[in-house]
Amino acid sequence: MTGYAVPVVGVWAEDHPMVFVEINVVHIVTGHQIQPEAVARAIQLSEERYCGAGAMLGRVAHVTHTFRILDATETQAITIADTRAITAAVP
Numbered sequence: 001m002t003g004y005a006v007p008v009v010g011v012w013a014e015d016h017p018m019v020f021v022e023i024n025v026v027h028i029v030t031g032h033q034i035q036p037e038a039v040a041r042a043i044q045l046s047e048e049r050y051c052g053a054g055a056m057l058g059r060v061a062h063v064t065h066t067f068r069i070l071d072a073t074e075t076q077a078i079t080i081a082d083t084r085a086i087t088a089a090v091p
Contacts, residue, residue, distance in 0.1 A: 002072045003030030027067040034069045
């Protein structure tokens, strides 16, 4: 693995208090020959065992995790553009 970014996209409640009702954690992993199964397992362990913040937020919002794997031969500019496009959806 040569890079890892975690943009988070959320949906706010329409009424006050304006809390998050949906949260999507996007894991962007960059490297050579990254195995999707290994990334999925690491995310699963984080969700179920190691991330206290995610467990707490999961009690009040629907939390999902998605991931993208980028080959390390792709340019850094592509990774930055993808991350900005994802985070631009947050109000």
